[in-house]
Amino acid sequence: MKAVRQIAALVHKDLLAEFREGHALFSVFLFALLLLLLFHFALSLEPALLRRISPGLFWLALFFSSTLALQHSFGREVEDGQWEGLLLLKIDPKVLYCGKLLSHLIFITILQALLVLPMILLFDLSPNRSLAVVFFLGGLGIATVGTFYASLTATLREGPLLLPLLLFPMMIPILLATVQATELALWGDLMGQKEAWLKLLVVFDTVFLLGSLLLAEQIS
Amino acid sequence: MILFFLGIVSVCFLGFAHYWGLFIAPPDRMMGDVYRILFVHVPAAWMALLFCFLNFLGSILYLLQKTQVWQRRRVWDRFAHASAEIAVVMTGLAVALGSIWGRPTWGVWWTWDPRLTTTALLFILYMGTLILRRLLEDPERRAKVVASLGVLLFINVPIVYLSVKWWRSLHQMQSSPETMAPSMVIALRMNAVALLGVCLFLLWVRLRLAKKEERLEEGGES
Numbered sequence: 001m002k003a004v005r006q007i008a009a010l011v012h013k014d015l016l017a018e019f020r021e022g023h024a025l026f027s028v029f030l031f032a033l034l035l036l037l038l039f040h041f042a043l044s045l046e047p048a049l050l051r052r053i054s055p056g057l058f059w060l061a062l063f064f065s066s067t068l069a070l071q072h073s074f075g076r077e078v079e080d081g082q083w084e085g086l087l088l089l090k091i092d093p094k095v096l097y098c099g100k101l102l103s104h105l106i107f108i109t110i111l112q113a114l115l116v117l118p119m120i121l122l123f124d125l126s127p128n129r130s131l132a133v134v135f136f137l138g139g140l141g142i143a144t145v146g147t148f149y150a151s152l153t154a155t156l157r158e159g160p161l162l163l164p165l166l167l168f169p170m171m172i173p174i175l176l177a178t179v180q181a182t183e184l185a186l187w188g189d190l191m192g193q194k195e196a197w198l199k200l201l202v203v204f205d206t207v208f209l210l211g212s213l214l215l216a217e218q219i220s
Numbered sequence: 221m222i223l224f225f226l227g228i229v230s231v232c233f234l235g236f237a238h239y240w241g242l243f244i245a246p247p248d249r250m251m252g253d254v255y256r257i258l259f260v261h262v263p264a265a266w267m268a269l270l271f272c273f274l275n276f277l278g279s280i281l282y283l284l285q286k287t288q289v290w291q292r293r294r295v296w297d298r299f300a301h302a303s304a305e306i307a308v309v310m311t312g313l314a315v316a317l318g319s320i321w322g323r324p325t326w327g328v329w330w331t332w333d334p335r336l337t338t339t340a341l342l343f344i345l346y347m348g349t350l351i352l353r354r355l356l357e358d359p360e361r362r363a364k365v366v367a368s369l370g371v372l373l374f375i376n377v378p379i380v381y382l383s384v385k386w387w388r389s390l391h392q393m394q395s396s397p398e399t400m401a402p403s404m405v406i407a408l409r410m411n412a413v414a415l416l417g418v419c420l421f422l423l424w425v426r427l428r429l430a431k432k433e434e435r436l437e438e439g440g441e442s
Contacts, residue, residue, distance in 0.1 A: 148372075152352075152365055152368075152369070153352075156355055156356070158355050162348075162351065162355065165344075165351070166348045166349075166352065166369070169341050169345050169348070170372070170373075170376055172341065172380055172383070172384075173376070173382075176383045176384065176386075176387055196386065200379070200382070200383055200386075203379070207375060207379070208372070208375075211372055211375060212372075215283075215371065215372070218283060218365070218367070219364065219365055219368055
């Protein structure tokens, strides 16, 4: 019960800092939007083909922009000495990890929701309700691994450089599974393959959530 | 002394195994002489996997050990570090040789196949931990952090492999000993044993070097 209250307090603190600043969420959203436009220029494909690969572009944009947000969130903690303060409070590292994970997950979910409209408009997509599961499982995976790696590199001067290098190779299963599941959800799943990808996501999320919780003490 | 002997014997044996692979084993029915690169490529890939596993083992033993004496604790950290470096060299070798072999056989230097992609990823992942190792200054925190990563990395390897495999696949299936000429099998096995000897020798050299580095590091502090 105490742990739940502590997690809630941590999430509250993070969200408060986020919304008081306000510009972080907005700039990250704009960056993701910009990425979608840049993909369009870089790939120079016809609209029909671009539409076909749009799920990949969406998740890639989400990967990059959420890592930016992660760096910002942890950077702020370390800069203001909040991180040391939190460690000094003698909170269980697991609780600290859960708090950061949850606030990052909320951030990602908001970002996903904000990006849905531009995706519909830019690529002429018609999303349906089954996408929600893919979004949630994908977001959870990104947040789980991301939070763990960010807390590793947060205190390093070279952290911003190192985080993407360490993090992105770990997230390849999420990228593959979410993109495939999104495509199948959008354009029909004749062979019933979506289940397998969702299962892979569930396995990934569970394994890394448990792993990160077990290892949380080692990295704080 | 015994290990130094192991080093010399393995290098000589590697030379002999290479000679066997190059001149005694018959050419392949389909690939001709090109296939001979597999006598290095396949053992290198095996060693890469083995040393990734040894890194995992070292990492997990470091995290699980009970003793609080730092001098004894760091033994497993040293072991994990040394095997990670060898794993990087061997994955690099396997990918490079595979690529050279792929050009005449598949017609391309690179193909997006599960095993290729996973091996290339292993290279990047373990390289990342080596970079991280250089950047963390406190030896105890460094050991903890890198060991945690070593565990997570290794857990991720089968998941990556599975996911890319579901996605698409081209790499040919392994040949089983029954489909190969006996002297090919011998050449492959001899090369594997020789390379294993070389890798173990390298591991030993690296462990000794690490011990000396640590003494230097501590000498600098006090």
